[in-house]
Amino acid sequence: MKLFYSPGACSLGIHVLLREIGKPFELVRTELHKGAHHTPEFLAINPKAKVPVLQRDDGSILTEFPAIAFYLALTNPEMHLLPNDxxxxxxxxxxxxxxxxxxxxxxxxxxxxxxxxxxxxxxxxxxxxxxxxxxxxxxxxxxxxxxxxxxxxxxxxxxxxxxxxxxxxxxxxxxxxxxxxxxxxxxxxxxxxxxxxxxxxxxxx
Ligand SMILES: N[C@@H](CCC(=O)N[C@@H](CS)C(=O)NCC(=O)O)C(=O)O
CATH class of the missing domain: 1.20.1050.10 (Glutathione S-transferase Yfyf (Class Pi); Chain A, domain 2)
Incomplete structure (x- = not known):
């Protein structure tokens, strides 16, 4: 799993969540203030030009904080990161x-x-x-x-x-x-x- 993040951006919340879960993941630094989210390489990953982006182990891309957070909670139920009702x-x-x-x-x-x-x-x-x-x-x-x-x-x-x-x-x-x-x-x-x-x-x- 890879997290595309920019230091101190909202991606920090997903970063924390990945560390709470404790499974291996890779960080890909995408510095917004340097325009790294507008490069052709990044736009190929997320045409919305935003972080956070989660690239899953099968290569698929997930964007939008609530969707990524729900995905991580539901795929790691033993961590009890979401109320279960x-x-x-x-x-x-x-x-x-x-x-x-x-x-x-x-x-x-x-x-x-x-x-x-x-x-x-x-x-x-x-x-x-x-x-x-x-x-x-x-x-x-x-x-x-x-x-x-x-x-x-x-x-x-x-x-x-x-x-x-x-x-x-x-x-x-x-x-x-x-x-x-x-x-x-x-x-x-x-x-x-x-x-x-x-x-x-x-x-x-
Ligand atoms: N709705 C998006 C918001 C993501 C977002 O706005 N990220 C900001 C960083 S905190 C961003 O990438 N901004 C780049 C830009 O808008 O140019 C989500 O839920 O992930």
């Missing part, structure tokens, strides 16, 4: 979609890639502010899901890997104050060997 599964999907499609892509992406949303010269500060407001609201919407639990579903699951990369961005890149439960969840994640190893391997430790 219908309600738990759909609640996991609900959270993953909100975290990736709304908080990440509508919120943090505006903060980090304001130029990509710009339509008028000089509008990037407004775009960044809108992104920050979406992220702040996103954490507020997620707060009841975490509450006083150590992890989103009590025990560690794939949903925590998505929450982790959002929290990591909030603390290290966006310098955002998060509700206390997310600060504590991030500290809990940072104490996990899988997270420490992933950060070290990506050069972020």
């Amino acid at each position: 219908l309600e738990g599964e759909v609640r996991t999907l609900e959270l993953l979609d909100f975290m990736v499609a709304t908080v990440h892509m509508r919120g943090f992406t505006r903060m980090f890639r304001a130029d990509a949303f710009s339509t008028t010269p000089g509008d990037t500060d407004k775009i960044k502010q809108t992104g920050r407001e979406i992220a702040v609201q996103g954490f507020a919407n997620l707060e009841p899901a975490l509450g006083t639990k150590p992890y989103l579903f009590g025990d560690f699951s794939i949903a925590d890997c998505a929450l982790f990369y959002l929290e990591f961005w909030a603390r290290t890149r966006a310098k955002m104050q998060m509700p206390a439960c997310f600060e504590a969840h991030l500290d809990r994640m940072l104490a996990r060997p899988s997270v420490q190893q992933s950060l070290a391997a990506e050069g972020l430790a």
Whole structure:
């Protein structure tokens, strides 16, 4: 199995998940800031020009964070990375979609890639502010899901890997104050060997 990742990108969540599972995998560094996702070689792998990409042992390609996370959880059932009842599964999907499609892509992406949303010269500060407001609201919407639990579903699951990369961005890149439960969840994640190893391997430790 190969993970195409960029240091500190959302692929970090899948990286952590692979290390939690503990089976051998290869990392393929694809540095977004150098445009490595727009090379013909990478586009042949993922024409959507995005990470994370998981290349499975049969060579097939899987993209989109929620799909990759579900695939890894369902193919490693002994790791209990997903609640094993219908309600738990759909609640996991609900959270993953909100975290990736709304908080990440509508919120943090505006903060980090304001130029990509710009339509008028000089509008990037407004775009960044809108992104920050979406992220702040996103954490507020997620707060009841975490509450006083150590992890989103009590025990560690794939949903925590998505929450982790959002929290990591909030603390290290966006310098955002998060509700206390997310600060504590991030500290809990940072104490996990899988997270420490992933950060070290990506050069972020
Ligand atoms: N919906 C995608 C989002 C992936 C995504 O936006 N990845 C970012 C890195 S965090 C990326 O590759 N951006 C490159 C670009 O948009 O140019 C998923 O669930 O995997």
